[in-house]
Amino acid sequence: DAGVIQSPRHEVTEMGQEVTLRCKPISGHDYLFWYRQTMMRGLELLIYFNNNVPIDDSGMPEDRFSAKMPNASFSTLKIQPSEPRDSAVYFCASSPLGLAGGRTGELFFGEGSRLTVL
Amino acid sequence: GENVEQHPSTLSVQEGDSAVIKCTYSDSASNYFPWYKQELGKRPQLIIDIRSNVGEKKDQRIAVTLNKTAKHFSLHITETQPEDSAVYFCAASRSGSARQLTFGSGTQLTVLP
Numbered sequence: 421d422a423g424v425i426q427s428p429r430h431e432v433t434e435m436g437q438e439v440t441l442r443c444k445p446i447s448g449h450d451y452l453f454w455y456r457q458t459m460m461r462g463l464e465l466l467i468y469f470n471n472n473v474p475i476d477d478s479g480m481p482e483d484r485f486s487a488k489m490p491n492a493s494f495s496t497l498k499i500q501p502s503e504p505r506d507s508a509v510y511f512c513a514s515s516p517l518g519l520a521g522g523r524t525g526e527l528f529f530g531e532g533s534r535l536t537v538l
Numbered sequence: 539g540e541n542v543e544q545h546p547s548t549l550s551v552q553e554g555d556s557a558v559i560k561c562t563y564s565d566s567a568s569n570y571f572p573w574y575k576q577e578l579g580k581r582p583q584l585i586i587d588i589r590s591n592v593g594e595k596k597d598q599r600i601a602v603t604l605n606k607t608a609k610h611f612s613l614h615i616t617e618t619q620p621e622d623s624a625v626y627f628c629a630a631s632r633s634g635s636a637r638q639l640t641f642g643s644g645t646q647l648t649v650l651p
Contacts, residue, residue: 451636462642462643463582463641463644465640468638475637513636515637525570525587527572527574527582527584531580
């Protein structure tokens with residue numbers, strides 16, 4: 421398996437523009453997570469899905485942020501309009517369902533999308 | 539919600555020495571505690587995890603200890619090597635799995651040759 425695939429790897433945009441980040445999870449994983457990483461706030465959970473259904477979006481900072489998962493192999497995180505304070509690395513991660521034993525609680529992260537909003 | 543504090547923020551050790559990173563958590567219901575390693579410019583990767591029904595877990599040079607009463611857990615790396623240099627994150631969850639993990643702020647470990 422190629423692992424979690426994110427695109428774009430780097431995005432530079434101007435304030436006010438719409439940004440769409442994309443993620444393909446590992447096949448067979450039931451859970452998909454979007455995290456944001458900044459120096460000031462570390463790794464923050466934005467939202468996660470179970471079987472394509474959003475379960476907890478309490479980490480989404482504002483209405484400018486939205487996430488969708490139309491099918492088991494694709495998810496998007498959209499920021500509209502973008503602001504300079506949205507500059508961060510956005511990670512997508514997937515995980516297999518499992519509550520007992522081994523490493524079944526593991527998050528498999530993608531390479532991340534580095535967003536710069538000017 | 540859960541709050542995870544991690545110390546120190548930076549740590550330098552000589553190659554071959556041991557390194558210890560400590561985390562405390564606030565939610566007594568938390569029951570899953572993973573540690574992730576992130577090399578410069580790379581993705582975080584799980585290196586070890588522990589659940590609340592055990593007090594210690596070891597995997598070669600890496601070990602994690604958990605004190606539920608005091609609500610703290612620690613990562614121990616023995617015989618450090620230059621390739622251990624990275625940022626290490628602790629995390630906690632009450633779901634027993636990777637759902638709703640709260641991460642610590644990270645520790646930059648530098649192993650000096």
